Amino acid sequence: MPELPEVETTRKGLEPLITSRKIVSVHIYKHRLRWEIPSHLKNTLKNRTIKKISRRAKYLLVHFDHGQLIMHLGMSGSISVVSSFEPLKKHEHFELKLDNSSSLRFHDPRRFGSILWQNLNETITLLNSLGPEPLSYEFDNDSLFNSSTGRLRNIKSFIMDSSVVVGVGNIYASESLFLAGISPKREAGKTSKKRFKVLTNSIKNVLTDAINNGGTTLNDFSNVDGNPGYFSQVLNVYGRENMPCLRCSGKIKRIIQNQRATYYCPKCQH
Known part of the structure; x- marks a missing residue:
């Protein structure tokens, strides 16, 4: 998609x-x-x-x-x-x-x-009902933390909720959590403000890089000129099940959350 x-x-x-x-x-x-x-x-x-x-x-x-x-x-x-x-x-x-x-x-x-x-x-x-744009000033260091109060769901599905922040799809959620060093299984409502600040910056960086690289080459997607995107060439975790983590000596694991595939490193994401 x-x-x-x-x-x-x-x-x-x-x-x-x-x-x-x-x-x-x-x-x-x-x-x-x-x-x-x-x-x-x-x-x-x-x-x-x-x-x-x-x-x-x-x-x-x-x-x-x-x-x-x-x-x-x-x-x-x-x-x-x-x-x-x-x-x-x-x-x-x-x-x-x-x-x-x-x-x-x-x-x-x-x-x-x-x-x-x-x-x-x-x-x-x-x-x-849409939340703030992730690359806008409206999506600041307090946005995620303020929205997380009382949220029992895992943090990956939380940041994929378009009423919280728009545009963080499945691939980019996994990549952002990896960059922030946060486990996708962590409960959103029990995540500190400090960690949400790091995650906010990670989301902005991952999406900015993806835009600069033309999106992700998946399925039927192509640019307006018919050429595929190229961001999939630099993915850190998504689609890399059982491959070595690019940051530590761990191995990338794949789990299913909310009927979607999640990729993460159990060793360096906590």
Whole structure:
């Protein structure tokens, strides 16, 4: 599943290609993704100019003067900008034809992605309960500790909770906890403020590195130019079961937490 770094990489790739472009036409080839694509987009977006593209958590927001198009890549989604004359490929369900003979196309084989609309000065329910962005000033040294009071769940699932902080997916949670030297089995509510401060900085560093390296090469993810991400080449624990720890003489262990694989070093993560 594309995570925050992959979505941010997509946003950065799309920005110079679609900003200030006018939409000539909108085409919906498969209405039903995770939710129904609003049919009104054909009229709502026609002849409108794209002002900018931003990101909130794993959602891409394409801004217009009267609202925002909201896109989520789901499990296997990707977005590309190609010539409008290029033949439509299988699983390309949505297309914005632009005024320079290029097209933004939404590709999603599993159809768990979503394309929604919110009017200007409106926030849809999906975005209302989201926590702070991990690379923002809002996510400071006190954020995690203040949210952890009374939390009995393990710390890995705690930092993966989008109401606590957005965008810390499964891979990046394992990597951040390794960098901070914290066991993923530790109870969130029994973790000290000092350790949360270290974890906060680790999350910021891991996500920044991932964005700089183009995301993680996993499954169907590719950048807007069709190339894969490269962050998986420098993962410390994820996918390295029974391999030597890169920091000590321990061996990487794999366990299942909340139906997700967790990788950590039992020797140097406590």
